[in-house]
Amino acid sequence: MSVSQGNMTAGSSERLQLGDLGPRYFRLGVITAIVGVGLAILLGIFTLDSIDRFFRAYVFAFSTILAICLGGLFFTILQHLTRAGWSVTVRRIAEALAWNLTWIWILFVPILAAVWMSHIYHWMHPEGDMLLEHKAGYFFFPLHYDSQVPIFWLVRAVIFFAVWAMLARFFVNNSAAQDKSGDPAITSKMQWWAPLSMFAFAFTLSFASFDWIMSLEAHWFSTIFPVYFFAASACGFFATTIVVIYLLQRAGRIENEVTLEHYQDLGKLLFAFGVVFWAYIAFSQFMLLWYANIPETTGWYITRMSGGWAWVSLLLLVGHFGLPFLALLTKHTKRAKPILASIAGWLLVMHAVDMYWLVMPTMPESTLYEASTLAAFRAEATNEMLGFTPHLLDIALLVGLVGLLAAGTVQRLTKCSLIPERDPRLHEALAFENM
Amino acid sequence: MSTIVVDNTFDDPLRRAPLVLNHDRFDTVTEEVCRVNEEPHPPLAWYITFGISIFLFGILGVMVLYLLVTGVGVWGNNAPVMWGFPIVNFVFWVGIGHAGTLISAILFLFRQKWRTAINRFAEAMTIFAVMCAGLFPAIHVGRIWVIWWVFPIPNQMAMWPQFRSPLLWDVFAVSAYFTVSLLFWYMGMIPDLATLRDRAKTKLKAISYGIFALGWRGSNRHWHRYERAYLLLAALATPLVLSVHSVVSFDFAVSQLPGWHTTIFPPYFVAGAIFGGFAMVVTLAIPARQLWGLKNFITMRHLENMNKIILVTGSMVGFAYMMELFIAWYSGAMYEWFAFRNRMFGQHAWAYWIMIFCNMVAPQLFWSKKCRTNILIMFFVVMCVNVGMWFERFVIVLSLEMDFLPSSWGYYSPTWVDMLTLLGSFGMFLTLFLLFIRFLPVIAMAEVKAIMPQADPHHGHHDDDDDHHHDVEKAEVKS
DSSP states (O other): OOOBTTBOOTTOGGGGSOTTHHHHHHHHHHHHHHHHHHHHHHHHHHHOSOHHHHHHHHHHHHHHHHHHHHHHHHHHHHHHHTTOSTTGGGHHHHHHHHHGGGTGGGGGHHHHHHHHHSSSSGGGOOTTOHHHHHHHHHHHTTSOGGGOOOHHHHHHHHHHHHHHHHHHHHHHHHHHHHHHHOOHHHHHHHHHHHHHHHHHHHHHHHHHIIIIIGGGSTTOOOTTHHHHHHHHHHHHHHHHHHHHHHHHHHTTOSTTTSOHHHHHHHHHHIIIIIIIIHHHHHHHHHHHHHHHOOHHHHHHHHHHTSHHHHHHHHHHIIIIIIHHHHHHHSHHHHTSHHHHHHHHHHHHHHHHHHHHHHHSOOOOHHHHHHOSSHHHHHHHOOHHHHTOOOOHHHHHHHHHHHHHHHHHHHHHHHHSOSSOTTOTTHHHHHHOOOO | OOOOOBOOOOOOTTSOOOSSOSOOSHHHHHHHHHHHHHSSSOOHHHHHHHHHHHHHHHHHHHHHHHHHHHOGGGSSOBTTBOSOHHHHHHHHHHHHTTHHHIIIIIHHHTTOGGGGGTHHHHHHHHHHHHHHHHHHHHHHTSOGGGGGGGSOOOOTTOOOOOTTOHHHHHHHHHHHHHHHHHHHHHHHHHHHHHHHHHHOOSHHHHHHHHHHHTTOOOOHHHHHHHHHHHHHHHHHHHHHHHHHHHHHHHHHHTSOOTTTOOTTHHHHHHHHHHHHHHHHHHHHHHHHHHHTTOTTTSOHHHHHHHHHHHHHHHHHHHHHHHHHHHHHHHTOOHHHHHHHHHHHHSTTHHHHHHHIIIIIIGGGGGGSHHHHTOHHHHHHHHHHHHHHHHHHHHHHHGGGGSOSOGGGOOOOOOOHHHHHHHHHHHHHHHHHHHHHHHHSOSSOHHHHHHTSGGGSTTTTOOSSSOOGGGHHHHSOBOO
């Protein structure tokens, strides 16, 4: 196919549109969401004795899909920041995932409910706890914690969602507008804003991860935590993108535009960021806290190395790092579409397990501090105390939110072409070769 | 060779900027690069800087000798700061040694073609910086004649190093990094060494370059293997770029000391090392391209790109400073908070504020393209970074001054031996670097040629008129 300077030849447009698949997938997503969330609510009502358990599962499901969307935003900004040419034909998937950030604030409402209606955010009740009283300002400023209104925390959440929505709108709308006008000035404009956007992204992602996930264990702290969440979001994003592209190609879309070279490159990025960088950050955090072994911080890992969590930790070590590391080393697996898509699918599951491992465990602090040895603690601490109570509800909620994510993404993909048809660097993406 | 100043810093989505200026042919590239080594005499500035460098190198030798015959008491290291200048200098130099392998390995994997003009001398810089770094722990052990004890060699004393100590991991991490960087640097140089061998006018030169060129003939099979090996080494070197400084950060972070024990240390140290390393590359590139007329290869765009990386990594470092500070407060750990208050307002507060200004504030100038492409301003900024990154390590190490027990607090001050040893290490670094420029191919000729539009097999055979070879002519000509 002869393509020059971003002018696609006519006639191929059907393969570049989602077309009739759009409404079908959208319906499927919405139905999945309704069934998943509905089932979760029913399960919650009939099987749970505390609403805390439901909200924790919700934070887990929310974090899982939020990470994927943030990864999409990161990738989109990064491509403009680095003036990338190779990635033009896969950028729409990232844009569509990032687009979900324009409405995902709605899904934050249950977390607001969780703050007031449950005890999972323990910092809401600092009275009598010296540490929590000390850090109450981070949540309640300028009010006193007696007010029970965490103003500062709320304002930050508003800022995060506003920034994400603005960034997503800016990059997605401009990219779509270029499909019509073909104006290279649009690319220049996005490139101009990319560095500042990246700053805003780094800042908001970091504090969002502190505010919503790290603060679940209100006493605990780790300076690397935002980087860990970022690595997780990169993993979720690259895995999702590979799976989505594979499904689109199976449905006869963008078959010539996304080549084996793109698969290999996305596979490399999944390997580099989703597997190795993730493991590097996870190891850095674990090793430093384990080695120093001071009571302020080790409890978080002791919890995750006790009871059922020990097996989840092991699963992550093998499933999120060991196996995919070996599987993605060679170029042959990265260039075999079904194999790469399967590895990506597996890593997507692992991403969810990772978020589960991050959000669900509860540190039984009094048991921890009273236990004289690690063995004594492990004998004492039941899975219930550790928060290891896997429930069908977790899966139902996750499936529900993933359904919503899929619906939102498909909805966006139906709005414009599946690739930026008139991006000035399109020809580079169509022609580049790895070897 | 014409030396029209071409502005290739434009940012046009419709075309990629030319990376090699004023060259249409490969042979002129060879000529211009080889001239650096083949001129009968280097520029006067080379003699002057070499004289100063070797003098400083001599001072280093004297200081090390004085240290060895007297003992580490000649340094300022004393309770409570048992780690003074030596560890600061070690971390500083290892950090400098990060840019080279990042440029040659990571930027290679990211297909950043502009790296080819700067990778050779950045790698050389890496090797020399790591040599300077290795010196400090070695002389710090006091009895340097038993330095081999740091290696796990079976011996009749049944004595082993402490495997649980990150200091030992450092030995492995740094020596692995040094070995791979050296291999990478040398292997990449083989085709260019062969060029120098083939052009040599004297027997001695032909034989010397010939030995190191390993019989390179530039055959298809040679190139095939060369490129395979290059890719593999790049893939192997990439994790090393991250692991070295991560392990260096473990030296501090595995402890329980406030100001040292924080989980952000590994990625923060790596970002800082890349930051400092790139600053040193720019510091050396600015005079080098001027003196040896290499502006057609190390163009303004190259400098601008490096300045952008300095801005990014500098901001990451600044972000890490703020994150540490925030968590020091958020954690409610009073010792941590005390350590940070002490850094900001304590007895060495001036060092902290120098660090903040040089590493966090000064690089922000690079948001402006005018500053990124102005030689004087960029030289000011990179000199700030060079100073700032040294002070960063100084500030970190001085967390030792005031620990948990007020009765053991102290004030660290370096001695004149500390000062002259640090100065002398710059002498060693620059001496090696100047010798490298004089005798080895300073720019990777073969790789630079490969990124010229003329190297593209489709060059000149396009159906459309939009050929790349007009790029140079079309570029806007600056006065």
